[in-house]
Amino acid sequence: xxxxxAGSAPDRILIAVGGGYLRNPxxxxxxxxxxxxxxxxxxxxxxxxxxYRSRTGLADATAFLTYAVAGQESGHLMRGYKALRPVDEHxxxxxxxxxxxxxxxxxxxxxxxxxxxxHWATVPSLPAKPGEHPLRSLVAGDAPGTEVTLVAAAxxxxxxxxxxxxxxxxxxxxxxxxxxxxxxTWATGGHAQSAAVALRKAGASRxxxxxxxxxxxxxxxxxxxxxxxxxxxxxxxxxxxxxxxxCP
Amino acid sequence: MVSGRAEExxxxxxxxQAKPAGLSWQKVTxxxxxxxxxxxxxxxxxxxPALVDLPGDVTIASAARDVEAWxxxxxxxxxxxxxxxxxxxxxxxxxxxxxxxxxxxxAEDPGVSVVGSREASAQGVAMAADVAxxxxxxxMTVVSGLxxxxxxxxxxxxxxxxxxxxxxxxxxxxxxxxxxxxALQDEIARRGLVxxxxxxxxxxxxxxxxxxxxxxxxxxxxxxxxxxxxxxxxRIQARLAVEHGRQVILTDQVVxxxxxxxxxxxxxxxxxxxxxxxxxxxxxxxxAMWDEIRRLVTP
Numbered sequence: 001x002x003x004x005x006a007g008s009a010p011d012r013i014l015i016a017v018g019g020g021y022l023r024n025p026x027x028x029x030x031x032x033x034x035x036x037x038x039x040x041x042x043x044x045x046x047x048x049x050x051x052y053r054s055r056t057g058l059a060d061a062t063a064f065l066t067y068a069v070a071g072q073e074s075g076h077l078m079r080g081y082k083a084l085r086p087v088d089e090h091x092x093x094x095x096x097x098x099x100x101x102x103x104x105x106x107x108x109x110x111x112x113x114x115x116x117x118x119h120w121a122t123v124p125s126l127p128a129k130p131g132e133h134p135l136r137s138l139v140a141g142d143a144p145g146t147e148v149t150l151v152a153a154a155x156x157x158x159x160x161x162x163x164x165x166x167x168x169x170x171x172x173x174x175x176x177x178x179x180x181x182x183x184x185t186w187a188t189g190g191h192a193q194s195a196a197v198a199l200r201k202a203g204a205s206r207x208x209x210x211x212x213x214x215x216x217x218x219x220x221x222x223x224x225x226x227x228x229x230x231x232x233x234x235x236x237x238x239x240x241x242x243x244x245x246x247c248p
Numbered sequence: 249m250v251s252g253r254a255e256e257x258x259x260x261x262x263x264x265q266a267k268p269a270g271l272s273w274q275k276v277t278x279x280x281x282x283x284x285x286x287x288x289x290x291x292x293x294x295x296x297p298a299l300v301d302l303p304g305d306v307t308i309a310s311a312a313r314d315v316e317a318w319x320x321x322x323x324x325x326x327x328x329x330x331x332x333x334x335x336x337x338x339x340x341x342x343x344x345x346x347x348x349x350x351x352x353x354x355a356e357d358p359g360v361s362v363v364g365s366r367e368a369s370a371q372g373v374a375m376a377a378d379v380a381x382x383x384x385x386x387x388m389t390v391v392s393g394l395x396x397x398x399x400x401x402x403x404x405x406x407x408x409x410x411x412x413x414x415x416x417x418x419x420x421x422x423x424x425x426x427x428x429x430x431a432l433q434d435e436i437a438r439r440g441l442v443x444x445x446x447x448x449x450x451x452x453x454x455x456x457x458x459x460x461x462x463x464x465x466x467x468x469x470x471x472x473x474x475x476x477x478x479x480x481x482x483r484i485q486a487r488l489a490v491e492h493g494r495q496v497i498l499t500d501q502v503v504x505x506x507x508x509x510x511x512x513x514x515x516x517x518x519x520x521x522x523x524x525x526x527x528x529x530x531x532x533x534x535x536a537m538w539d540e541i542r543r544l545v546t547p
Binding site: 008010013015016017018019020021071072073075076079080083084085086087088089090091092093095096099138232234235 | 274278280281282283284328329335336338339340341343489490491492493495515516517537540541542544545547
């Protein structure tokens with residue numbers, strides 16, 4: 001009768017401590033943007049992703065672990081885990097969430113791209129901030145392949161826009177390199193896509209982007225209803241973040 | 249910027265008293281965590297420096313006088329940026345930017361809320377007391393809301409067996425509600441902790457009790473609903489606890505008697521127990537789960 005407490009399995013633990021407020025992103029044509037999982041209200045793509053579309057070098061595939069809603073518990077999680085005064089609980093939940101996705105869905109981006117992941121990178125703060133980015137320390141043990149370090153520009157005009165000079169990567173990558181970019185929050189996609197472009201410039205033939213949270217504001221268009229409809233769609237860690245359904 | 253705790257507190261109180269447009273307490277919480285300083289938040293959002301000081305204007309100096317007056321009354325003010333702010337509470341999005349306390353503050357306090365009806369049956373009162381004693385015996389803190397009925401029974405039993413209890417109250421810390429529980433509140437202030445998220449002189453209000461329930465849910469690891477009706481505040485706390493990623497333990501009696509409890513079955517972190525032992529078995533698993541999380545992820 002009673003829902004057994006997690007025991008030791010990380011997926012059960014994640015459901016117990018985050019299932020009440022984390023929500024698997026919806027990946028459905030005409031309902032959400034195929035690039036970023038934001039509601040599209042019948043259009044094929046959301047406005048920002050559609051405007052980037054003609055540009056070259058963007059990510060081949062994107063995966064999202066949860067929605068984060070401004071002003072709700074999920075939004076508090078994504079701000080708190082990297083706040084100047086970080087919230088320990090938030091770091092632990094984000095660590096569980098991304099760790100589980102990396103260990104359970106290690107092969108999924110490689111299968112989608114037809115090329116196994118060879119490298120990983122986290123997206124640094126833009127403009128550059130001193131110290132290690134909290135996401136890097138959370139994923140370093142679980143991310144596949146060799147790390148590629150991205151360096152953020154010290155000064156930027158429009159950090160949310162896609163720009164090939166926002167990040168640089170000191171190495172050149174062999175052809176047949178597939179880089180998994182790991183980022184915490186996608187609002188317009190500018191950060192993750194600029195990272196993807198920088199890695200292409202360094203020679204990556206495939207770039208896949210794994211994002212912890214797709215940020216949503218309730219007061220934008222019909223988002224309020226979209227979010228309300230997710231009220232009882234509690235988080236299910238077995239849903240593949242790369243497809244929104246079963247693994248590829 | 250390095251600043252003294254007193255200055256930080258004065259800046260925070262000034263910010264909350266001045267209520268700059270659009271800055272809810274929840275936004276103040278988010279802002280404080282993000283910038284790490286109340287003085288900096290005041291500089292960003294507070295009113296422009298006055299050309300002349302008018303009586304009634306909120307300034308850091310006027311707020312500092314309030315902070316001193318509260319301290320003189322024995323009310324301790326804790327900011328969400330202070331190390332001794334309750335760690336669990338910081339995790340929820342309704343985390344108050346400041347709390348007022350009387351008693352012993354523990355940042356890491358293994359608490360479990362015991363809540364339920366104000367009009368409790370003798371059986372419900374007995375079970376609340378039994379759960380409170382079992383929690384104390386397991387080294388846990390009994391958290392409740394100082395209301396009549398289940399809350400009072402849980403606090404009383406914890407005090408009587410020498411355990412720790414925390415009262416999260418729905419009024420300012422200088423008030424007591426219901427009035428008949430003033431002596432109990434004073435005793436908890438001496439031997440445990442009384443915690444309030446409202447201005448010290450604030451009375452009870454329709455909105456203050458649900459806010460208090462959110463705080464209680466965040467403070468502890470789990471909420472045990474001992475006995476409840478369709479309209480109990482416990483219902484709100486159980487729903488909030490699910491949204492917070494906190495565990496909810498319903499007695500089978502609550503499940504039989506209320507539709508809201510039936511609707512919660514199967515939701516993440518919702519458990520049912522039919523006895524005190526059953527409650528404690530789940531509590532032990534919850535404690536073990538957090539140990540495992542700490543082992544799995546080091547922040």
